Amino acid sequence: MSLVMILLAPLLGGLVYGAERVLRARMQRRQGPPLLQPFYDMFKLMDKRTLIIHAPHALLAVAHFLLLWLAVGALFAGWNLLYIVFLHLFALIVLVLAGYSVRSPYSQVGANRELAALAAYEPILVLLAVGFYLVAGSFDVSAILAHGGYLAQMPLLFAALLIILPIKLKKSPFDTVEAHQEIVGGVEVEYSGLFYEFLYMARFLEYLFVYGLVFLFAGASPLWGLLLVLAVFLLVNLVDNATARVRTDQMVKIIYATAFTMATANIIWISL
Amino acid sequence: MKFFNAFRKKSPWILHYNAGSCNGCDIEILAALGPRYDLERFGVINTGNPKQSDIFLVTGPVTYRSRERLVELYCQIPEPKVVIAVGSCTAAGGVFRGMYNVEDGIDRYIPVDVYVPGCASSPQLIIDAVVESLQILERKSKAIETPFKLFGAVETVAGKLSRLGMAKKVTDAED
Numbered sequence A: 001m002s003l004v005m006i007l008l009a010p011l012l013g014g015l016v017y018g019a020e021r022v023l024r025a026r027m028q029r030r031q032g033p034p035l036l037q038p039f040y041d042m043f044k045l046m047d048k049r050t051l052i053i054h055a056p057h058a059l060l061a062v063a064h065f066l067l068l069w070l071a072v073g074a075l076f077a078g079w080n081l082l083y084i085v086f087l088h089l090f091a092l093i094v095l096v097l098a099g100y101s102v103r104s105p106y107s108q109v110g111a112n113r114e115l116a117a118l119a120a121y122e123p124i125l126v127l128l129a130v131g132f133y134l135v136a137g138s139f140d141v142s143a144i145l146a147h148g149g150y151l152a153q154m155p156l157l158f159a160a161l162l163i164i165l166p167i168k169l170k171k172s173p174f175d176t177v178e179a180h181q182e183i184v185g186g187v188e189v190e191y192s193g194l195f196y197e198f199l200y201m202a203r204f205l206e207y208l209f210v211y212g213l214v215f216l217f218a219g220a221s222p223l224w225g226l227l228l229v230l231a232v233f234l235l236v237n238l239v240d241n242a243t244a245r246v247r248t249d250q251m252v253k254i255i256y257a258t259a260f261t262m263a264t265a266n267i268i269w270i271s272l
Numbered sequence B: 001m002k003f004f005n006a007f008r009k010k011s012p013w014i015l016h017y018n019a020g021s022c023n024g025c026d027i028e029i030l031a032a033l034g035p036r037y038d039l040e041r042f043g044v045i046n047t048g049n050p051k052q053s054d055i056f057l058v059t060g061p062v063t064y065r066s067r068e069r070l071v072e073l074y075c076q077i078p079e080p081k082v083v084i085a086v087g088s089c090t091a092a093g094g095v096f097r098g099m100y101n102v103e104d105g106i107d108r109y110i111p112v113d114v115y116v117p118g119c120a121s122s123p124q125l126i127i128d129a130v131v132e133s134l135q136i137l138e139r140k141s142k143a144i145e146t147p148f149k150l151f152g153a154v155e156t157v158a159g160k161l162s163r164l165g166m167a168k169k170v171t172d173a174e175d
């Protein structure tokens, strides 16, 4: 079962992304693209001529995609949550390297911002894993899912996760990393055709990763988990449509002032 | 491959470039992308990145200052690609025709597939042009398309055409 899920992960993520584009369009009173639009985009990108800057740059995109797939697969297979968080970090470091490896200014600025964002949200992901460990007594995702719900004991950690979600999903108010209007996508600016497609699919996996983390909060009952994910999905898109972008330095300050403090307070509270 | 051809017209990504227009047509393009006309329902995304685009939407009568960027952007769009000239001034100079600082129309520099009339052209016309260009996009092959004019000197490096000095390593600037 979980093997099938892991193999189909990019498809599943693509559906989530498609649903989100429809939802966002409806929130703006538009009709929006069809649900399967991400897959049409994928097939079209396969058909384009590919312009490559240099081989490592192109291959780093593939590596980023594969590492993310590994992280999401590990999450589905119920491995150690701490490993999964660090695998995810590794995948993003690879992306940052790709950004720095070309001389395009937008790519470099994008990589800088990606690093700043990593410094902002990574501590919270680690604290999240620690929180689960303190409550469930194990870092293993399968053990975490066997335990009852977590919302009662980790409400502040959940709120912290909600605050960093827009960074991970590249949504307002924390979408400076991508910022199409100023740096045209940041790290992905020099990619085209087949190799851009890997970054495009990596985005689907990113969706699965963060919503997977949200799912963990419901613990043993999958139904509550799905409801929780659905509620968060609606909330994130609502916030995306209703807010404007903040600067990168403001983003880091806001994350440390709110999410990091809340997460730390919650950890102290659990361990008391 | 034949299988993928059908998907070209389902996900056209747009690059919009203003080659010295009066901004009238740009506003109409944005209106076509906005909620009322919603071009995104055809899968259109305004990427702003030539390397990931399929459709090149140009407005304006190519001023002298914008010629090189126009050709450069055109060259950076990977094939298959189509060019849409939006507005009368893009097609033939329009109100700017014969002025000292403009070329009359973009088709002196790059091949154009669809012309949109009107000054300013309307969102309906722009949507019609995009839909029309999708059929052209589907028929096109992946053969390299070149602009009519290139700027700057070129040289041959290892049997390939290259801009003058582009293939050389950058050495430290002497001051």
Ligand code: SF4
Residues within 6 Å of the ligand: B021, B022, B023, B024, B025, B026, B059, B060, B061, B086, B087, B088, B089, B090, B094, B095, B118, B119, B120, B121
């Ligand atoms: S066609 Fe008319 S409205 Fe459009 S850019 Fe040219 S001058 Fe402006």
